[in-house]
Amino acid sequence: MGARKTSRARIVLAAVAALLLLCAVVVALGYRRFVNWYVIRECRNRGVQVVPGAIEVSMSTVRLRDTRFTLVNVPSLAGHAATIEVELATLAPTHVAIHGLNLELSGPVSGAVTEATDWMAAHKELSEIPIQADGLDVLWRDDRKSQPWLTLQKATFAPEPGGVRLKTPKVLISGLGFKQVVMTWKTATPEVVIGIGADDPSAAPIRIELARRAPYSLKVAWKQAPVTDLASMLGIAMEPRGISAEGVVELRAADLAAPMDGSLHLVLHNFVPPHPMELNGIVTGSQTVIDGKLAVSQDRSKAGLTDVKVVAGAFQLDGSGQVQVVERYGLIGLKLSGTIPCTAVAKNAVAGRMGRLDRLLGGLIGDVAQRALVGVITVGVTIDADTRNLDAIKVEDRVGIGCSLRLL
Numbered sequence: 001m002g003a004r005k006t007s008r009a010r011i012v013l014a015a016v017a018a019l020l021l022l023c024a025v026v027v028a029l030g031y032r033r034f035v036n037w038y039v040i041r042e043c044r045n046r047g048v049q050v051v052p053g054a055i056e057v058s059m060s061t062v063r064l065r066d067t068r069f070t071l072v073n074v075p076s077l078a079g080h081a082a083t084i085e086v087e088l089a090t091l092a093p094t095h096v097a098i099h100g101l102n103l104e105l106s107g108p109v110s111g112a113v114t115e116a117t118d119w120m121a122a123h124k125e126l127s128e129i130p131i132q133a134d135g136l137d138v139l140w141r142d143d144r145k146s147q148p149w150l151t152l153q154k155a156t157f158a159p160e161p162g163g164v165r166l167k168t169p170k171v172l173i174s175g176l177g178f179k180q181v182v183m184t185w186k187t188a189t190p191e192v193v194i195g196i197g198a199d200d201p202s203a204a205p206i207r208i209e210l211a212r213r214a215p216y217s218l219k220v221a222w223k224q225a226p227v228t229d230l231a232s233m234l235g236i237a238m239e240p241r242g243i244s245a246e247g248v249v250e251l252r253a254a255d256l257a258a259p260m261d262g263s264l265h266l267v268l269h270n271f272v273p274p275h276p277m278e279l280n281g282i283v284t285g286s287q288t289v290i291d292g293k294l295a296v297s298q299d300r301s302k303a304g305l306t307d308v309k310v311v312a313g314a315f316q317l318d319g320s321g322q323v324q325v326v327e328r329y330g331l332i333g334l335k336l337s338g339t340i341p342c343t344a345v346a347k348n349a350v351a352g353r354m355g356r357l358d359r360l361l362g363g364l365i366g367d368v369a370q371r372a373l374v375g376v377i378t379v380g381v382t383i384d385a386d387t388r389n390l391d392a393i394k395v396e397d398r399v400g401i402g403c404s405l406r407l408l
Contacts, residue, residue: 066080101136104140137152138152153169164185167182191210192209194208195208207221226244242270246266266290270287289309293306316338
């Protein structure tokens with residue numbers, strides 16, 4: 001009898017243990033499902049729709065792995081993250097770190113900016129949570145079937161006092177590369193500031209300011225630097241010519257989807273337009289100043305140049321031109337013209353031809369020629385350039401002489 005009771009007791013204990021184990025498994029599975037549901041719901045409440053491959057939870061951290069995500073009511077963006085780590089305090093997120101982040105955008109910039117602005121306005125609580133990311137890659141296409149016009153790789157994104165900072169070794173825009181790019185976004189200021197060529201945008205050789213609220217504006221300014229250095233920052237190789245440049249481009253638009261208009265100011269140092277020696281006394285100094293008005297099309301594929309003025313000493317050309325984006329490069333065309341009084345050219349032409357030993361005599365003869373001539377000399381210049389090979393820029397000049405002797 002005793003042996004039978006012991007055997008029955010063991011069977012009962014084994015059954016109870018198996019039942020407890022089964023309950024534990026059921027509870028664990030139910031808990032995991034509950035946690036997954038809760039995490040996904042909380043993300044959704046904060047405007048982020050996530051499809052995680054796995055979720056790991058501790059008392060102070062939630063870790064999502066192999067996660068696809070979208071932003072609620074932002075159809076232009078989709079993303080994937082290798083790992084998302086969310087630090088918690090009383091079940092509320094206090095810090096987010098994302099590793100291996102890939103973003104894909106499609107559609108026009110104006111639409112994406114509008115969607116992002118509305119999304120941020122609807123989820124203001126996220127602006128109070130520090131978010132950082134590394135291994136950030138971005139692709140932006142006109143539509144989901146086209147090639148990307150913007151590519152960004154190996155970027156980092158981190159909070160800083162009063163805003164955020166994005167840093168990347170290179171950005172590719174419509175085939176044009178920009179090296180060492182840093183973007184800062186301050187919540188208290190109306191613009192995004194981008195620096196190219198330095199870690200501090202305020203000290204960068206190229207600085208871009210973009211207003212993120214209407215009226216929209218874009219300002220691109222570059223400090224005096226060798227043209228080859230500026231070209232290198234844009235990923236363009238050029239032969240050194242000893243020329244340096246500085247300038248500013250300003251554009252304005254009432255709406256992000258509207259055409260833009262603005263102005264251009266450029267100073268080229270150690271450069272004057274090619275000219276015959278007869279104009280040496282007119283084309284003086286060592287710099288050329290270029291000013292003009294800009295009009296950018298709604299689709300951003302063309303920029304018209306009007307009221308262009310090119311000044312080198314007393315030599316001035318006026319005209320117009322156009323910059324056109326073709327696939328992933330740009331074509332630049334300018335047509336310029338100007339007139340010079342024959343009286344202004346006469347003395348310089350004679351003195352230039354007489355040589356150094358006869359400089360005085362040449363000056364005297366030049367004075368006589370200056371008094372005897374009337375009319376103007378017409379100068380025309382056509383410039384064509386391809387951003388894929390700026391060393392092969394084409395310059396054609398035309399000179400029309402309309403000088404005649406003054407009748408006594």
